[in-house]
Amino acid sequence: MAVMTYLEAGRRAVIEEMQRDTSVWALGEDLGRGGVFGQYKGLQEMFGADRIADTPISEACIMGAAVGAAMTGTRPIVEMRFSDFALCAVDELVNQAAKARFMFGGQMRVPMVVREPVGMWRSSAAQHSQSLESWYTHIPGLVVVAPATPADNLGLLKSAIRNDDPVVYLEHKNLWPLEGEIPEQEHLVPLGKADLAHAGGDVTMVTWSGMRHGCLRVAEQLAAEGIGVEVIDLRTLWPWDRDTVFASVERTGRLLVVHEAVAVSGFGAEIAASVAEALHHRLKAPVRRLGAPRIPIAYAPPMEDQARVSDDSIAAAVRGMLEPAAVS
Amino acid sequence: MQDVIAEGRHHNLDRDRFLGRLALMHRIRAFEEEAIAAQKDGLVLGAIHPSIGQEAVAAGVCANLEPADLMLSTHRGHGHTLAKGADPLAMMRELFGRAGGTCGGKGGSMHIADFGVGMLGANGVVGANIPIAAGAAHAQKLQGSRQITVCIFGDGAVNRGPFLEGLNWARVFDLPVLFVCEDNGFSATTRTREMTGGEGAAARAESLGLEAQEVDGNDVVAVDAAARAAIDAIRAGQGPRFLTCHTYRMTGHTAVDPATYRPAQEVDEWRGNCPIARLEVALRLAGESDARLSALQAQESGAMAAIAQAARDTGWPEATGAFTDVQDIGDPRERAF
Numbered sequence: 001m002a003v004m005t006y007l008e009a010g011r012r013a014v015i016e017e018m019q020r021d022t023s024v025w026a027l028g029e030d031l032g033r034g035g036v037f038g039q040y041k042g043l044q045e046m047f048g049a050d051r052i053a054d055t056p057i058s059e060a061c062i063m064g065a066a067v068g069a070a071m072t073g074t075r076p077i078v079e080m081r082f083s084d085f086a087l088c089a090v091d092e093l094v095n096q097a098a099k100a101r102f103m104f105g106g107q108m109r110v111p112m113v114v115r116e117p118v119g120m121w122r123s124s125a126a127q128h129s130q131s132l133e134s135w136y137t138h139i140p141g142l143v144v145v146a147p148a149t150p151a152d153n154l155g156l157l158k159s160a161i162r163n164d165d166p167v168v169y170l171e172h173k174n175l176w177p178l179e180g181e182i183p184e185q186e187h188l189v190p191l192g193k194a195d196l197a198h199a200g201g202d203v204t205m206v207t208w209s210g211m212r213h214g215c216l217r218v219a220e221q222l223a224a225e226g227i228g229v230e231v232i233d234l235r236t237l238w239p240w241d242r243d244t245v246f247a248s249v250e251r252t253g254r255l256l257v258v259h260e261a262v263a264v265s266g267f268g269a270e271i272a273a274s275v276a277e278a279l280h281h282r283l284k285a286p287v288r289r290l291g292a293p294r295i296p297i298a299y300a301p302p303m304e305d306q307a308r309v310s311d312d313s314i315a316a317a318v319r320g321m322l323e324p325a326a327v328s
Numbered sequence: 329m330q331d332v333i334a335e336g337r338h339h340n341l342d343r344d345r346f347l348g349r350l351a352l353m354h355r356i357r358a359f360e361e362e363a364i365a366a367q368k369d370g371l372v373l374g375a376i377h378p379s380i381g382q383e384a385v386a387a388g389v390c391a392n393l394e395p396a397d398l399m400l401s402t403h404r405g406h407g408h409t410l411a412k413g414a415d416p417l418a419m420m421r422e423l424f425g426r427a428g429g430t431c432g433g434k435g436g437s438m439h440i441a442d443f444g445v446g447m448l449g450a451n452g453v454v455g456a457n458i459p460i461a462a463g464a465a466h467a468q469k470l471q472g473s474r475q476i477t478v479c480i481f482g483d484g485a486v487n488r489g490p491f492l493e494g495l496n497w498a499r500v501f502d503l504p505v506l507f508v509c510e511d512n513g514f515s516a517t518t519r520t521r522e523m524t525g526g527e528g529a530a531a532r533a534e535s536l537g538l539e540a541q542e543v544d545g546n547d548v549v550a551v552d553a554a555a556r557a558a559i560d561a562i563r564a565g566q567g568p569r570f571l572t573c574h575t576y577r578m579t580g581h582t583a584v585d586p587a588t589y590r591p592a593q594e595v596d597e598w599r600g601n602c603p604i605a606r607l608e609v610a611l612r613l614a615g616e617s618d619a620r621l622s623a624l625q626a627q628e629s630g631a632m633a634a635i636a637q638a639a640r641d642t643g644w645p646e647a648t649g650a651f652t653d654v655q656d657i658g659d660p661r662e663r664a665f
């Protein structure tokens with residue numbers, strides 16, 4: 001085991017996959033100088049300017065060119081810099097990348113990974129802070145991945161690059177410096193498999209990305225009070241690991257979904273509805289969701305904090321679900 | 329030879345006009361120096377993109393606008409915003425995320441707007457202001473207004489699709505808009521030239537039927553003359569125009585970027601081409617005294633220090649502001665349960 005940051009782990013994944021498969025290449029703005037966060041540092045020196053390609057500020061063409069190049073025998077990694085800028089390339093991703101394989105009757109595939117750093121990162125304000133994963137889970141044809149730990153960023157990014165369909169790969173900006181243990185040998189994490197991050201018997205907590213860490217803090221805190229919280233980090237949002245979630249809820253009878261994105265129409269709604277449909281008879285309390293209120297994210301900290309799901313609100317939600325009154 | 333020409337021109341310099349421009353450039357420089365220092369002290373919370381070295385573009389273009397004219401800017405917009413007449417204290421508070429900021433602390437540096445002075449917004453998305461500017465000018469035309477719109481963007485923005493769409497639109501509808509490409513040579517860490525095909529911004533504008541001009545963007549006298557001529561023509565109903573101002577940013581892309589991707593010698597050469605120092609030379613040649621010029625600078629920097637202090641002394645905005653101005657119907661506090 002070696003200790004590595006989340007950012008370094010993503011960089012290692014790209015290096016290993018580019019060494020393994022010469023059809024893998026990356027394109028995006030400023031990559032030759034390492035990318036905005038340093039995720040590509042030194043890679044142009046290692047692989048040359050053809051395979052670590054600097055691009056103009058042309059998101060639509062970065063995404064569209066990747067679609068064309070993916071259809072024709074290469075495996076592009078698209079760097080969108082901030083997920084917010086991927087909105088300049090929605091047609092290329094949603095109408096083109098996601099649908100081509102199906103529309104064209106399976107004549108080809110679109111093996112590309114779209115890296116989109118997401119999430120709140122102190123005072124980045126409304127156009128550099130969003131978490132829009134549920135937009136992508138809604139689109140047939142896309143795989144959606146949101147790693148929360150260094151080891152998962154390594155193993156999932158490698159799997160995403162090897163995947164033959166387009167993958168929207170959401171890294172959380174606040175996690176870049178997070179350190180964690182990483183296997184030194186090759187490490188692949190399968191797409192579609194959740195991680196049971198903390199065991200517990202009273203409440204199942206389903207989460208992903210940055211919120212994994214808040215959920216774990218609360219689970220530890222509540223464990224000391226004798227409340228058992230099972231934290232499941234989905235890691236892949238589409239396809240999501242129903243088996244793991246359902247098995248846990250069968251045991252606990254309670255489901256709380258926690259995510260950073262706006263709660264309304266967030267991906268938590270999908271999980272809550274699925275559990276309610278499939279396990280209604282096993283539930284001891286109504287399913288709950290925690291997410292942001294339906295507000296754009298403000299710059300000033302007192303207002304920005306209103307968009308955050310706090311540890312206290314998670315703990316309160318768990319306690320609320322365990323109160324007898326919650327059982328109707 | 330060049331000096332002789334310059335001198336000849338400077339004898340005719342409109343001293344009052346350019347003393348005003350000099351004061352404005354000092355104000356912009358002082359604002360950003362205070363902001364950079366405040367960021368080091370942890371007071372400026374989000375990213376800031378200084379325009380130190382580029383002040384002649386803001387002063388040369390925006391000071392030619394009437395208060396009711398409209399202006400749209402970029403992530404690097406402090407100078408343009410001040411030159412359009414926004415209150416520096418409100419802007420500093422916005423950067424500090426404090427109450428009384430230009431946008432109540434909701435936006436920060438990259439989203440400053442002051443509709444009261446016709447400043448329709450900085451923008452966090454490169455090139456996004458171009459179609460919006462076309463729309464503002466479209467409304468001016470529909471309303472039969474004599475006002476015009478100025479849209480300022482960087483050299484990097486010309487490689488985005490909205491550049492083509494916005495310029496074409498302005499031509500097709502014959503709109504009262506001046507597009508200004510503030511060409512500082514860089515798109516973040518990348519040299520824009522290496523990512524741009526053909527002759528660049530002005531040639532692209534011409535290919536879409538817009539009259540285009542290029543000026544030395546560190547010469548406020550030249551920028552002022554070119555902008556004034558273009559603005560007069562637009563106001564006279566002659567349709568959209570394009571102006572490229574060649575300049576250089578003296579800081580990194582953001583205040584914390586060490587800008588290791590360019591040689592120190594290049595930066596030094598541009599330091600010798602400082603637009604403020606150049607205007608001071610011109611004003612001296614035109615007969616202005618050193619004492620007057622240094623008093624002007626002292627006045628602007630002193631005022632800005634007081635503004636920064638006042639911003640520091642301002643409290644935080646109310647947290648409940650997070651839920652205001654989202655939309656009229658529907659509950660913004662809705663958390664779906």
Ligand SMILES: Cc1ncc(C[n+]2csc(CCOP(=O)(O)OP(=O)(O)O)c2C)c(N)n1
Pocket residue numbers: 029057059081085088377402403404452453454455481482483484485486512514515516520581
């Ligand atoms: C659509 C979009 N892509 C990428 C970015 C990230 N970004 C912010 S500023 C910048 C460079 C812009 O260069 P230019 O337009 O020349 O303006 P300058 O920073 O030089 O003033 C980039 C790539 C963005 N804000 N928006």
Ligand SMILES: [Mg+2]
Pocket residue numbers: 482483484510511512513514515516520
């Ligand atoms: Mg530039």
